[in-house]
Amino acid sequence: MTLIKSISGIRGTIGGGVGDTLNPLDIVKFTTAYATYIRRSKQSQSNTIIVGRDGRISGEMVKNVVCGTLMGMGYDVVNIGLATTPTTELAVVMEGAAGGIIITASHNPRQWNALKLLSHEGEFLTAQDAQEVLDIAEQEDFQYAEVDQLGHYSENNTFNERHIENVLNLQLVDVESIRKAKFRVCLDAINSVGAVILPKFFDALGVQCTVLNGDVTGDFAHNPEPLEKNLTGIMDEMRKGGYHLGIVVDPDVDRLAFICEDGTMFGEEYTLVSVADYVLAHTPGNTVSNLSSTRALRDITEKHGGTYTPAAVGEVNVTTKMKAVNAVIGGEGNGGVIYPESHYGRDALVGIALFLTSLSHKHCTASQLRRTLPNYYIAKNRIDLTPTTDVDAILQRVKEHFRNEQVNDIDGVKIDFPDRWVHLRKSNTEPIIRVYSEASTMEAAEELAQQLMQIVHEMQ
Template identity: 60%
Template sequence: MTLIKSISGIRGTVGGRPGDNLTPLDIVKFVSAYATWLKTGAGKKKARIVLGRDARISGDMYAKLVSATLSGLGHDVINIGLATTPTTEIAVTAEKADGGIILTASHNPKQWNALKLLNNQGEFLSAADGAQVLELAAKEDFEYAEVDELGEITEKDYTQYHIDQVLNLKLVNREAISKANLKVVVDAVNSIGGVVIPRLLRALGVKEVIELNCEPTGKFAHNPEPIPENLTQIAEKMKECHADLGIVVDPDVDRLALISETGEMFGEEYTLVAVADYVLKHTPGNTVSNLSSSRALKDVTLAAGQEYNAAAVGEVNVVAKMKATHAVIGGEGNGGVIYPESHYGRDALVGVGLFLSHYVAKGKKMTELKKDYPPYFISKNKITLSPEMNVDKILAGLKEKYANEKVTDIDGVKIDFEKGWVHLRKSNTEPIIRIYSEAKDEAAANALAEEVIRVAQAIR
C-alpha cells in the first residue's frame, strides 16, 4: 500500500515498510517536515502546536511519536488527547497556537491512520503550504533542537470547551430541545464520538440517550463509514426502542448522519440541506458545497432567495469558497456541516445542535421532515486504478465526449445534464476514480453513472 499524500493529509495503513505504509518512521519524517515548515514557512522558531487524536488502536502510539518529534524540533505541544477533529481545530484558536495535528483516518477502517495538518486558524493547510511540507519531507533535511531548547509537552482536555461553544450558539435552542422530550439513539463506532455526542445531547436537554458502540476502544463494531449498509444495527435499534431519531458519527466526528424513526437513513446529503434550511430562515446569506454534493442544497438556497456556489472537493476548498462568497452555511454532502459562526471546519457537534433545533421547531417526524426537501438520489461508484490507466487522458476524453453539456473541470470532470449530473475525480484518499451521479431516483442516477463509466473505460 503506497502512502497517500494530499490536502486530506498523510494517510496509510499501520505496519509494513517505511514509504509503503504509515510506519513510525513515516510519522517522524512527516511530522519533522511539518515542524520544519513552521520554522521556515511560517517563521516560528518555537511554535505551539495542538495535538488531538481519535480512538484508533494505533493512535496512542503515534501520538507519543508526534509529541516527541515536535519537542525534538524545539516546539511546544498542547496534547488534548482523545478529541474530535473539530475539537482540535477549535483548540488551535483557543490556545492561540501556531498549528495543529490530528491523528485520524476519518471514515477508513481500523488498520488506517493519518496525519491531518492545521494552520494557525485551526484550518487544514492550503495546497501550497501542504506542497511545501511534502517537499521538506522528501529532502529529509531536518535540524533538531539542542537539549536546552527541547519543546515542552502539556496536556489539556477541550471536550467540554467545545460542547459549551455549541450550547452558546445563538441558533441552538436548548430550551425547545429540552421541552421536546426526545429519545435519541447514538452510534459512535467505538471512537471519541461515543464520549462527546452523548454528553452533548444530555447538555442540550435530550430526555433519553441510547448508546450503541460508544466505548472509545478503537475496535470499530462495523465499517466506520456512515452509509446504509454499515448501519443495520442502529436501524434495528430504532425500531426496537421507538426512538425519535438516530445520530451516527464517523471516528473523528466531523461527519453527521441521521436516522429516521423508521430506521431508514435520513440521507447524509440531507444533513447539510436541513441544517442550511434552518440557518437560512434565521440568517439569510450564501451557501457552498462541493461539486459532488446534492443539488438539493442549491434548490433550498435559491428558494430562500440566496446564492449557491460549488467548490472543488476537499474541506480546504469548501472553506476557501465560503470565505470568498461570505457564506453563512456550507459543507459537504457526506454529512459535513461547516458553520462559520462557530468555526471553519466540518463539525458534527455543531450539526447536532443546529439540526435538533430545526427538528423540534418543525414539530414533524423525521420521515415527514425529509419530504420538505427536493427528492434526489446519489449513486456512488468507483473505478479502481491500475498502473496502465491514465486518469488525465480519461478525464480529457470525457470533456470532449460531453462538450455539448455543462462541464466543470475545477476538480476532475463534472457533467451537468438537464435531469442530473455525473462527477468523476481521482480520490485524495484511495487509488480510485470516484464517480458520483445524481438524479430524481435511483434508477436514473445509476443509468447516468453506467453510461459515463462505459465511456470512461473505453478511453485508452
C-alpha cells in the same frame, strides 16, 4: 500495507516496512517536516502546537511519537487527549497555537491511522502549504533543537467542555426549545471519541441518549464509514421504537448521519441540506458544497434567495470557496456540516444542535422533515484503469464530447443536465475514475452513470 502522502495529510496502515506504512520512523519524518514548515512560515508567534487523537488502537503509540518529535523540534506540546477533529481545530484557536496535529484516519478501518495537519487558524493546510510539507519531508534537511531549547509537554483536558460551550452559545442553537422537546436519541459512537464528548453534549441539551458501541477501544464494531450498509445495528434498534432520532458519527466526529424515528436512513447527503434549510431561513445567504454533493443544496439555497457555488472535492477546497463567496453555511455530502459562525471545519456537534433545533421548532418527526426537502438519488460507481492509462486525456475527451452541455472542470469533469448530473474525477490513490451521478430516481442515476462509463471505455 499502504502509506498515502497527499494534501489531506499522511495516512497509512500500522505495522510493516519503513516507507510503506505509518510506522514510527515515517511518523517522525512527517511530523518533523510539518514543524519545519510551521517555523518557516512565520504565520504565528506562538511556540505551541496542539495534539489531539481519536480512539484508535494505535492512537497512543502515534501520539507519543508525534509529541516527542515536536518537543525535539523545540515546540511546546499541548496534548488535549481523546478529542474530536473539530475539538482539536477549536483548541488551536482558543490556545492561540502555531498549529495542530489531529491523529485520526477518520472513517478508515481500525488498522489505519493518519496525521491531519492544521494551520494557526485551526484549519486544514491549503493545497500549496500541504505540498510544502511533503517537499520538506523528501528533502530531509532537518534541524532539531539543542538541549536547552527542547519543547515542553503539558496536558489540557478542558477542550471537550469548551467545544460544547461554543456550540451551545451559537445564536441559532435554541437550547431551551431542544430541552422542552424532551428528545430521546440513539447514538452509534463507533468505539471512538464520539462516546467521550457526545453524551456530555446531550446532557447539556437535556436530551436522553442511549449509546451503542460506546467503549473507546478503537476496535470498531462495524465498518466505521457512516453509510447505510454499515448501520444495520442502530437501524434495527431504532425500529424497536421509543426514539425520536438516531445519530451516527465517524471515529473523529466530523461526519454525521441521521436515522429517522422509524429506522430508515434520513440520507447522508441530506444532513447538510436539512441544516442549511434551517440556517438559511434565519440568515439568508450563500452556500457551498463540493461537486459530488447533491443538487438539493442548490435548490434549498435558491429557495431562500441565496447563491449556491460548487467547490472541488476536499474540505479545504470547500472552506476556501466559502470564504470567497461569504457563505453562511457549507460542507460536503458525506455528512460534513461547516458553519462559519462556529469555525471553518466539519463539525458533527454543530450539525446535531442545529438539526435538533429545527426539529423542535417545526414540531415534526425526522421522517416528516425529510419529506419537505427536494428528493434526489446519487449513484456511486468507478471505472478501473491500468496504471498506464492517461486519465487526464480521457477526461479532456469527455469534456469535448459534452461541450454543448454545462460543464465544470475545476475537479475532473462534471456535466450538469437540466434534470440530472454526472461527475467524473480521478482518484489520488488508485488507478480509477470515480463516477458519481444524481437524478430524480436511482434508476435514472444509474442509467446516466452507465452511459458515461460506456463512453469512457470506448475512449480507452
